[in-house]
Amino acid sequence: MDPTGIFDIPNTSLIFWEVVTFAILLFLLIRYVYPPIRDMINNRQARIEEAIDEAQKTRTEAKELLDEYRRQLDEARGESRRILDESRKQAEAQRTRTKEEAREEGDRIIQRAREEIDRERESTIREIRGEVADMVVTASSRVINQKLDRGEHDRLIQESLDNLEASQRNGGNGGNGGSRAGSETESGRV
Amino acid sequence: MSTMLAQMNSEELRSEIIHTWEVGQDVYLELSLFGIDISITKAVIFLWIGAAITFLIMFVGSRMLKNRPGAYQVIVEELYGFGRNSLGGLMGEEGKKWFPYTLTLFIFILVLNLIGLVPNSFPVTSSISFTLVLALLTFVLAQYQGIRSNGVGTYVAAFVPPNMPAKPIMVPFMFVIEWISELSKPLTLAMRLYANILAGHLLIFIFLSFILYAGGTNTAIGLAMPFLSVPMGLALYGFEVFVAVLQAYIFAILTQIYIELSMYKAEH
Numbered sequence: 001m002d003p004t005g006i007f008d009i010p011n012t013s014l015i016f017w018e019v020v021t022f023a024i025l026l027f028l029l030i031r032y033v034y035p036p037i038r039d040m041i042n043n044r045q046a047r048i049e050e051a052i053d054e055a056q057k058t059r060t061e062a063k064e065l066l067d068e069y070r071r072q073l074d075e076a077r078g079e080s081r082r083i084l085d086e087s088r089k090q091a092e093a094q095r096t097r098t099k100e101e102a103r104e105e106g107d108r109i110i111q112r113a114r115e116e117i118d119r120e121r122e123s124t125i126r127e128i129r130g131e132v133a134d135m136v137v138t139a140s141s142r143v144i145n146q147k148l149d150r151g152e153h154d155r156l157i158q159e160s161l162d163n164l165e166a167s168q169r170n171g172g173n174g175g176n177g178g179s180r181a182g183s184e185t186e187s188g189r190v
Numbered sequence: 191m192s193t194m195l196a197q198m199n200s201e202e203l204r205s206e207i208i209h210t211w212e213v214g215q216d217v218y219l220e221l222s223l224f225g226i227d228i229s230i231t232k233a234v235i236f237l238w239i240g241a242a243i244t245f246l247i248m249f250v251g252s253r254m255l256k257n258r259p260g261a262y263q264v265i266v267e268e269l270y271g272f273g274r275n276s277l278g279g280l281m282g283e284e285g286k287k288w289f290p291y292t293l294t295l296f297i298f299i300l301v302l303n304l305i306g307l308v309p310n311s312f313p314v315t316s317s318i319s320f321t322l323v324l325a326l327l328t329f330v331l332a333q334y335q336g337i338r339s340n341g342v343g344t345y346v347a348a349f350v351p352p353n354m355p356a357k358p359i360m361v362p363f364m365f366v367i368e369w370i371s372e373l374s375k376p377l378t379l380a381m382r383l384y385a386n387i388l389a390g391h392l393l394i395f396i397f398l399s400f401i402l403y404a405g406g407t408n409t410a411i412g413l414a415m416p417f418l419s420v421p422m423g424l425a426l427y428g429f430e431v432f433v434a435v436l437q438a439y440i441f442a443i444l445t446q447i448y449i450e451l452s453m454y455k456a457e458h
Binding site: 012033040041 | 215
């Protein structure tokens with residue numbers, strides 16, 4: 001054997017103890033050390049995989065839920081828009097109808113007022129006519145100092161008034177623009 | 191090393207440089223088995239220290255495993271993971287069953303390489319006997335696995351490539367060539383680790399021994415030597431740490447590859 005120890009073949013003591021030591025080391029490590037480390041790593045790996053699967057599942061679920069909510073929200077939005085449109089339309093219709101009704105009512109009231117006025121005028125004219133006739137008879141009888149036949153007088157006055165009215169109608173009716181204007185001229189003339 | 195180089199002859203200097211390997215053979219306890227010397231030497235003591243440290247590092251790590259690992263547990267688990275994922279199964283899933291062996295080999299050699307760098311220790315892996323035994327173990331295991339996986343006939347036949355021309359001449363020729371190649375595997379495996387660690391340590395000692403020129407007869411060299419010797423020694427020491435890891439890895443992965451090559455011999 002090389003006395004320097006640099007090329008120590010065969011170093012029997014080292015070879016012997018190496019084989020023994022390495023065999024024992026191998027046995028101890030493979031028997032007592034590697035299994036718990038392997039189990040720990042495998043367990044952790046399994047746990048991590050489980051956690052990842054779980055997270056993925058949760059994520060998928062959350063995504064589905066989100067999609068569902070979005071869909072519902074869209075639906076609700078559409079629904080609300082529809083309701084709003086409808087109510088707007090209804091309100092518009094209501095307004096139009098109310099306006100229409102109000103106009104009709106107004107027209108009706110005006111119509112009624114006009115008829116009332118016409119009626120009043122008729123009766124007033126009639127009264128005034130009677131009064132005028134009486135006054136004329138009284139005045140005439142006073143002037144001519146003689147009692148005329150009442151019936152004859154009435155007839156004459158009525159006739160002259162009719163004539164007057166007829167001539168007036170023939171001469172004045174051409175300038176009448178509307179019914180209201182016409183009635184004003186008439187009442188003003190009377 | 192109190193003497194100056196100027197006062198030393200070359201034999202004394204040589205013995206200073208290889209001092210480590212000389213004291214590696216110091217016998218602490220004389221033992222023999224069937225006439226074979228199995229004395230407890232310094233080398234054997236450091237072999238045991240290396241084995242003990244290897245075992246303790248891994249054993250303590252395996253006994254304090256927690257669900258939330260600390261730094262130490264991460265190291266131990268990473269070592270195991272390195273064995274399982276990087277060493278085992280290089281050529282096929284079946285090769286994975288050998289990783290406990292190669293992983294043990296890796297950690298053991300790594301620890302021995304590193305404690306060999308501690309001053310006054312003995313670098314066990316710089317002993318050719320040590321590395322050769324591990325390499326021969328690799329060889330034996332590779333042959334065993336090759337025969338077990340392929341059967342004796344197929345395994346032996348697989349040493350000759352199929353479809354050879356001039357069969358009567360080429361088949362024996364190739365058989366011999368292939369066997370030489372097969373036998374050179376453990377030899378190179380042993381030599382690589384041994385030579386790397388030995389050369390590394392020798393280089394460190396050689397550069398450190400240059401300090402003996404300091405203050406010598408030649409003034410220029412005497413002044414320059416401390417600035418060359420110590421930094422180079424340090425640099426090589428740092429490099430040796432890297433070599434320690436690298437060589438342990440190479441030894442382990444080559445062992446795994448040789449075993450797996452035998453395992454799938456017939457398929458190639």
